């Protein structure tokens with residue numbers, strides 16, 4: 001993984017000093033909250049319902065064991081002993097004290113981490129395929145691109161006060177595990193006919209109030225031209241994006257209002273001017289960064305023990321079926337560690353679990369951990385022969401839930417339990433659903449089903465792209481939940497459709513069960529929930545939900 | 550009003566005149582883009598420098614024909630969070646080669662000064678009561694720059710391979 005050099009360290013150090021000074025001025029009263037707000041937001045500090053929340057950047061979701069241990073330390077020392085992994089591959093600490101925030105940043109800097117641009121109307125942490133570097137269907141490790149973007153976008157003087165936040169995602173593989181089509185910019189690596197590597201550039205995807213799938217504005221952008229092209233997009237957006245209405249300020253609205261063609265023409269015209277004078281890196285710097293992501297030296301495969309254990313131990317093979325993915329190197333496996341145990345808040349991890357993950361990564365995964373946008377963790381380099389021992393270790397930490405991709409692997413936003421914007425709770429709904437489907441055999445029988453819950457229309461829980469999406473709405477002070485079906489965040493991204501009137505908090509979990517039952521009745525062999533839905537359409541689901549009432 | 554230019558406090562020689570006031574004949578004056586458009590010929594004939602004040606939604610191409618006449622452009626920040634003038638400043642410097650003064654006016658914080666400097670601003674109108682020394686410190690708080698911009702600072706990508 002990438003390691004800081006003296007320049008990187010100096011920048012983060014200077015930024016911490018600057019922020020310490022800003023916090024001091026706020027505490028002294030020299031800065032008003034209005035003046036302080038845009039500054040603290042540039043450093044990931046939010047004011048929430050009960051306390052400040054600090055969001056720490058985990059660039060493209062890659063962590064070392066040492067960094068994970070520091071996160072555990074922060075959870076213990078400055079928070080209530082846990083942290084919350086987010087859908088942006090970051091981590092949030094929900095109980096931060098303003099006066100301690102600079103100390104947290106100082107601790108983070110010791111392990112080459114920061115909170116720069118994890119909030120505010122800036123270019124946020126660039127996200128990537130959590131299987132980067134180990135996926136079998138990959139053209140190139142997308143994290144090289146992400147690190148290049150990270151450096152270019154960090155404290156970018158022109159783009160630190162955009163109309164609205166700006167999110168970029170990159171995938172290097174065919175299968176899209178980074179949801180690039182629901183980002184402000186999605187980059188999907190491609191190879192052209194000459195065999196050169198570049199990107200399909202998609203712009204204007206997003207969720208929130210007005211969900212949209214990104215539009216392709218360029219089929220192939222040569223890799224070495226990426227930064228000047230991004231700069232052109234950002235400049236067009238910075239100048240023309242709406243600033244009169246917060247809810248219309250994302251780039252998706254600009255693309256929509258101008259039309260894809262006009263928007264593309266403006267970007268291309270700007271790029272024509274920029275491409276030679278722009279910020280593109282020369283090959284020496286690209287090679288320097290790329291070298292950090294060279295594949296490790298793999299050891300010869302030894303798989304027989306693994307296969308025997310799969311046969312002997314049913315619980316282990318259940319886990320392996322959902323939580324172990326194919327590695328590009330034979331004899332190795334990619335392990336997903338679920339942060340969605342039955343009845344817990346999705347994405348939460350205790351300090352002890354973080355320490356344990358650091359330990360497991362060191363012992364079994366070359367000291368590296370990934371965070372997924374589904375709020376789980378990944379150990380990317382596990383020898384198949386170590387899987388059984390790892391699984392036993394995970395069991396002792398409550399980290400062995402065998403539900404990756406299943407109905408209880410729910411994405412849920414913090415909702416009314418933490419979030420100042422929420423209209424309803426989302427975590428308790430997730431907990432009730434995961435309890436209802438606690439029987440693992442039943443979950444395995446249902447198969448892949450992406451269920452996502454947002455506590456308000458801002459859609460942080462990505463409900464628009466859930467196979468089943470749940471959106472909390474307030475009805476005269478009562479919590480109601482609207483259900484959408486057919487959303488997906490993969491390479492065939494789609495926005496889910498509302499099935500009908502919302503359900504009360506008491507009825508929403510039953511409604512989910514009804515939907516699942518219709519699927520089980522109607523499915524053909526090998527069909528997932530979303531496949532059956534796409535084949536038979538809304539009506540059977542709708543009838544089952546509403547006609548009986 | 551305190552004016553900081555090129556890292557030091559300087560005397561403001563310019564007067565900003567609104568559209569209903571007569572432009573003084575003996576003092577450098579900053580006028581609106583509108584006024585300039587309407588009174589171009591007359592303003593050009595004055596023998597003292599003229600400057601333009603642009604709102605944050607101004608489009609540089611619209612005033613491109615003024616650039617060889619004017620000596621100063623004041624770019625407005627109606628709010629701390631309105632970042633359009635950063636792009637406008639870069640375009641003025643990098644695309645149009647404007648070499649006169651680019652002045653930041655309106656709601657600006659010292660914490661933003663360095664971003665502005667990097668985008669091509671060289672002068673800042675401080676809000677009443679602003680701490681000038683802190684402001685000047687703010688211009689150099691961060692010494693590392695990952696990306697090239699409108700200034701002459703060398704980006705890390707270049708420094709690393711020297």
Ligand code: SF4
Pocket residue numbers: 413414415416419420421422423424454455456457458459460461
């Ligand atoms: S979706 Fe709404 S409730 Fe949930 S985290 Fe986002 S803003 Fe808060």
